[in-house]
Amino acid sequence: MAVRILDKIKTSQDRFEIRLSGSGGQGMIFGSVVLCEAIGKEGAKNVVQSQSYGPEARGGASKADVVISSEEIYYPKAMKLDLLLAMTQEALDKYYKDLKENGILVVDTSLVTEMPTKDYYGLPFTQMAREEAGHVMVANVVALGAICALTGIVKKEDLIEAVLLRAPRGTEDRNRKALEIGYNEALKLKK
């Protein structure tokens, strides 16, 4: 007779899984790499990143996952998300099912209109980037600022440093500003 194991397991392991999702060009992969570097900087946490690859990456919804743990990370891919960032409706529709019960949902309300739940944090990242930070390109960094404020998973200073390290020269001010507005606006939402 088969033994039930899966029902008994509580996945309360020391593990935090983040997925940044949107469409190609929205800088989800850039965001995940920056997040990795910022979190891994101090050496206290292990961190693994993986992303959509090949035809998958060129299609509509594209994703990048970051798994964080203070212990050895066994399985490197996301299993049940603790946080999902959805920058488009398509990404939200595709990946919402992977979010844990009580997981944190963060959406770009400038591009997402239909919510599968009332329990989410919504900010118009794209609009904020365009109108307040000076360019739509930094919407991903606005979102990173929000994730930072909502989770505390990474220090704001480390995140800024990691963003500036990888951002193209001449975009430093814009990126710094994007991160600050994302951070500050999300703090106001925090439950």
Add this chain to the structure above:
Amino acid sequence: MAKNKRKLLQGNGACVQGAIYAGLRFFAGYPITPSTEIAENCARFLPQVGGRFIQMEDELGSMAAIIGASVTGMKSMTATSGPGYSLMQENIGYAYMTEIPCVVVNVQRGGPSTGLPTKVSQSDTMQARWGTHGDYNAIAVAPSTVADTFTETIRAFNLAERFRTPVTILLDEVIAHMRAIVPIPEEGEYEIVNRVKPTKPPEEYIPYEITENFVSPMPGYGEGYRYHITGLTHNTLGFSTNEPEEIVVKLDKLKNKIDKFQDEIMKLRVNNMDDAEVAFVSYGSVSRAALQAVSLARSVGVKVGTIQLYTIWPFPYDKLREICSRCQKVIVAELNMGQIIHEVRRALPEDIEVLPLQRYDGEILTPTQLLEKLEEVL
């Protein structure tokens, strides 16, 4: 921990950093997904350490070039995926026969033929053992994480130099493209093995001399030693032979130099096996799913363990039998239609049930799938 000793690397990037750490100074290759970043990283980083990168016309040429470079005394490497690995087989056989150390990385994707360029697979496991024709002994290692890839690449170079033989690194798409913060070792932190050079003067040099460990000292071309290299079966002087006694000496040399020193090559990670009634046997990225599954199953009291094969070839028959001696069931999880499972069956006594868990749809096995299998067999 010092900040500058940690770096965010992709699996393919870690392979290159590990290789350079081990002494790689010549890379020849023909880019192919999912190994391309290895060529890119070599093109970028090798010139910074005085090394050479060359993009060849194809994989046949790539393999030939790294053999030639090694003969001059350089540590050399190429990287490819299944389709290119097939094309390299003829020259890999030449390196086995002529005993020229080099490292071949195969970042596996789905096959046969051009198959699934962007999808993960472990279906070249047997090809790494039997890919080229003839009798020979093969060494293949299989990392499972980005950090592993760094250290296993060092080990692959050390084994190639120690045993004067090509060594295959079996990576897969998942590890190759994953990124992680990994520790970068200081110089001297890991032992680096270099091939033994002749101490005799050139006029007394016997190129394929049978030594105590069956490995003959190898000079670099241009260092004053003149000798003959041929893919034809040769005697200790390096000249082709049809003499039955000399043929046996040569083939036994290829076999014995590895068979008799397997302890230096074997590497396994054994986890939770002391009281395990069921064991997962796996390698490469799948072993990470196995470790995850076991840690979850253990949290609810299931007596299950894992054995991860870092060294795939030569296969650790004896060690596996010893570690699994108290198991009732062994599940072999791999991303193919059944390759290493046959070796596991050969290794274990008949009263241990060996069960397959295979996935070949281009996706990685998940911890949940392993746990479902566990539920099924318990």
